Amino acid sequence: MGATPKNIPLSKLSLDIQNPRLDNPESTKDVIAAMLEQQGNKILRMAEDIVEHGLDPSSILMVIPHEEKEDRYVVVEGNRRFTALKLLGHPENAGKYEKRFKPLADRLPESILKAIPCVVFPTREETNHWIKLKHTGENEGAGVVTWGGIERARFEQGALKRNRPGLQVLDFLKKHADLDGELKDAPQKVSITTLERIIQDPDARGELGLTIEKGHVYSVYPADETTKCLLRIVRDLVSGDFNVKDVYYKEDRKKYISSLAEDRPNPAKRLKEKHSLAELPSKPLSPTGTGTTPTTRGKSTRPRRTLIPPTFAAEIGHQRLRTICHELKKLPVEDYPNAAAVMLRVFLELSLDHV
């Protein structure tokens, strides 16, 4: 152990000859040449970003002491960043990219190159684990788990100002519909770009009674009509046998929308005014259950959706029976009436045999 943070000037840092991105370079000159050869434009882009925003403070260079030269360090992690910095310091080494690095170098505040935040490790071995985590994927979750479409959309809508229509649809459904059973984690599972492909098609929008202005989604139908059809679409999206290719081209989308049939909103119920999906008040929990106010905690007022109540407790000695019981607590009867019926029969017959 003993990784210590330290600010080191550019002049005291060396490129790593053993950089895994490169195939056997001889000298640091080669390293730079090879890095530029491999990904010149990416490094240029990074240099631009550094000039504009400075160095990413959350991600510092990992260095180890130089083997020969006292007082110098070798950069073992962050070589792309370091190459960008080095070329910002000495654009004359950038070969064919020189002309493009020069103006960037002129704009770079000098202080940046004087003290580059690094973390010093005593030996290369001690860096291996951390480098692996950064570069070899998720590592069962120990490493970097990259964002999917939904996470990205959330970020774009939240932190950046860009509105994502798909996200508004999902948030709307979370507020206004009971997402349970197969749809419980639908908001995480749907491919948001596919959803947006549908609702960004003007013809589809017309059928669904939606409009999008500056990324904000509006509906001209009452909430329950909107919910009905959006829920259907989301259900299709997570159903497994549905993906982009079903709505890839305009013609596909047309077919798909008409296949929604009565799940489309009823034109008779069209409202005069459009309203924003985001601003609709939440729907009351159970519109029908007025008298029996379920203020008491404990029992759920929601109608049961499975054959065996999920709370049902029984000691079942038989392995297979136990798992069948478990499955019957999860299988939504509405959606799988036959499977549920057959399973129940098997469950009963096996139970009798077992007794």
Add this chain to the structure above:
DNA sequence: CGCTTTCATTTCCATAGTGG
């Protein structure tokens, strides 16, 4: 000119293949 649609590139995923 901005919004749609189509095309191209990148990324993801499943499966066959390979070696321990």
Add this chain to the structure above:
DNA sequence: CCACTATGGAAATGAAAGCG
């Protein structure tokens, strides 16, 4: 026999073209 890797194909996303 199992676990891991390479590979091809499909899907998602980004970019360009097209259209009104």
